[in-house]
Amino acid sequence: MGVITLGGRPVAMSxxxxxxxxxxxxxxxxxxxxxxxxxxxxxxTIALALAGVAACESARGLRARLAPGSTFEEGWASLRRWLRAITHGRLFRWIRGISELAGRRLAERASVVIAETSGLDVRSCSFESRVIAGVMSSSS
Ligand SMILES: [Zn+2]
Incomplete structure (x- = not known):
């Protein structure tokens, strides 16, 4: 569920x-x-959502951009779920130096580390492109 490429339409699939x-x-x-x-x-989807949280994008906006379907809910519970999973080592457990972080700071640290693992040049690629390349070249 979600997106597979930058700017792609979010879809639900089985x-x-x-x-x-x-x-x-x-x-x-x-x-x-x-x-x-x-x-x-x-x-x-998860990596782009983290980058969005880091950039202070609203949960509603992120959900509209990255999740299929529409909802009347205000927030996006998945964001909190993913941040909690990172904190507890159930998601991106290879990311270090996050024990003191939470919320937007944690999302910022995680997305920056993911972008860094892409090895792509900061000057020639957008942050989101680097985040996508990084998450696809690393393990979850
Ligand atoms: Zn066995």
């Missing part, structure tokens, strides 16, 4: 994923690299 059972009994769920297991939204 994807069937393979599950593998290990000899020890554990089950592995294999998802496309655009997704993170147990997350409804694409990684690009």
């Amino acid at each position: 994807i069937s994923c393979r599950r593998y059972i290990c000899a020890c009994g554990c089950v592995m769920l294999v998802v496309p690299r655009e997704l993170s297991s147990w997350r409804r939204y694409t990684l690009v």
Whole structure:
């Protein structure tokens, strides 16, 4: 769910994923690299949302831009959920130096680190392009 490219129209989609059972009994769920297991939204959507929060974009505006469908709700609960997941190491656990951060500061730090991992030149790419490249080249 969400967007896959910058400026893309947000869509809802359903994807069937393979599950593998290990000899020890554990089950592995294999998802496309655009997704993170147990997350409804694409990684690009999550990364762009973090960049938007960092840039003080309203939750309503971000939701309209990145989530499919319309709603009368004021905020976007997913934003808080993703920030909490980052804090607790359930999302982008490779991002360091966030223990003291919350809210917009956390979103700012996370999106800057994601953009940095893209390796793209700051002068030739927009921040959002670097965030997308970064999130696709790293693990969730
Ligand atoms: Zn196993």
